[in-house]
Amino acid sequence: MTKKYVIPGYIPPEEDEILSSWIFRLARSHKMKPFTFAKYGLEVPDLWNRDFDKFYNQKLVDLLTTLTPLNHCKINSLHLISYQDIIFNSKINSAFTEGILNVGVEHRMRNNKGLLACPLCLSKKEFYKKSWRLVSSIVCTDCLCNLIDECPDCKMPIVFQRLDIGKKDVYLEKPMYLCWNCNNDLRKNYTLIDKNSDIFKYQEYINRTIEYGYNKNTQYSFNYFSVLFSILRKSRSNSTKFFRLREAFTKEFEISSDELSIHNFELSLQLRKLLLPLIYNLLSDLDQNFIPFCERNFIRISDIRSDGQPLPFWIFNKFR
Numbered sequence: 001m002t003k004k005y006v007i008p009g010y011i012p013p014e015e016d017e018i019l020s021s022w023i024f025r026l027a028r029s030h031k032m033k034p035f036t037f038a039k040y041g042l043e044v045p046d047l048w049n050r051d052f053d054k055f056y057n058q059k060l061v062d063l064l065t066t067l068t069p070l071n072h073c074k075i076n077s078l079h080l081i082s083y084q085d086i087i088f089n090s091k092i093n094s095a096f097t098e099g100i101l102n103v104g105v106e107h108r109m110r111n112n113k114g115l116l117a118c119p120l121c122l123s124k125k126e127f128y129k130k131s132w133r134l135v136s137s138i139v140c141t142d143c144l145c146n147l148i149d150e151c152p153d154c155k156m157p158i159v160f161q162r163l164d165i166g167k168k169d170v171y172l173e174k175p176m177y178l179c180w181n182c183n184n185d186l187r188k189n190y191t192l193i194d195k196n197s198d199i200f201k202y203q204e205y206i207n208r209t210i211e212y213g214y215n216k217n218t219q220y221s222f223n224y225f226s227v228l229f230s231i232l233r234k235s236r237s238n239s240t241k242f243f244r245l246r247e248a249f250t251k252e253f254e255i256s257s258d259e260l261s262i263h264n265f266e267l268s269l270q271l272r273k274l275l276l277p278l279i280y281n282l283l284s285d286l287d288q289n290f291i292p293f294c295e296r297n298f299i300r301i302s303d304i305r306s307d308g309q310p311l312p313f314w315i316f317n318k319f320r
């Protein structure tokens with residue numbers, strides 16, 4: 001066994017905390033800037049130039065097991081790789097993994113709105129959650145609150161690690177709930193949701209599916225997510241190949257948005273909030289909701305399945 005040299009400012013990760021948030025807080029508990037901590041504490045000088053929550057850095061994980069009391073299993077649970085075989089059934093790919101939002105790394109900047117936040121969770125404790133990187137996350141069921149994906153004032157993406165950049169040699173500890181760009185308090189403008197709303201029921205079903213690894217629809221949760229994400233993608237696809245699904249959504253649910261995309265992570269949070277609960281409702285009762293919807297709109301198996309992938313049996317079964 002490798003000898004442990006636990007760092008003096010060790011603090012344990014919070015429940016559902018994402019790796020980058022924990023490392024950011026570890027830097028602060030050592031009174032170091034996150035970039036300095038990465039360079040001298042972890043010996044990974046370019047750490048923050050990558051989306052290391054998604055890109056799996058074995059060396060970093062190994063190192064963290066020697067510098068903290070945590071084992072590999074615990075460190076991995078902070079990484080998005082922990083959703084493998086739960087949300088996606090492929091290898092985690094740093095460029096694109098279905099179900100994971102893309103932060104759009106450019107050096108130390110993040111160009112996409114790929115990190116969400118719950119304003120009320122941030123009021124309880126300053127840290128960022130792993131589930132705030134998921135395409136399927138739209139509301140917080142603990143706080144009954146809509147998630148946000150930008151600063152409500154300046155509309156910039158949420159990039160907490162930029163908070164401590166500031167002037168060289170000046171150590172700052174701005175609260176993690178501030179916007180890095182305009183110092184606006186991200187906890188201020190929140191909107192609540194109803195416990196009886198479809199959006200709440202949807203999110204609760206998703207959270208339980210992730211927790212258990214299965215749900216009412218299928219015994220393998222990734223087989224549910226692959227259908228959910230495939231329908232989501234095709235409902236906003238700009239391809240003429242999938243016009244039937246797109247038109248069915250526009251017609252039946254009066255979706256007026258002209259937003260079209262290739263990948264789900266490009267869809268705005270606004271549109272995901274609208275579409276995901278609708279898809280969840282369709283799938284929640286295949287005989288009563290989904291199959292009649294398909295029949296009314298001449299939707300076939302090929303309109304639903306993920307490109308090149310066979311349709312999972314739990315839904316394929318219903319088309320015969």
Ligand SMILES: [Zn+2]
Pocket residue numbers: 118119120121122140141142143144145
């Ligand atoms: Zn919350």
Ligand SMILES: [Zn+2]
Pocket residue numbers: 151152153154155156179180181182183184
């Ligand atoms: Zn701002």
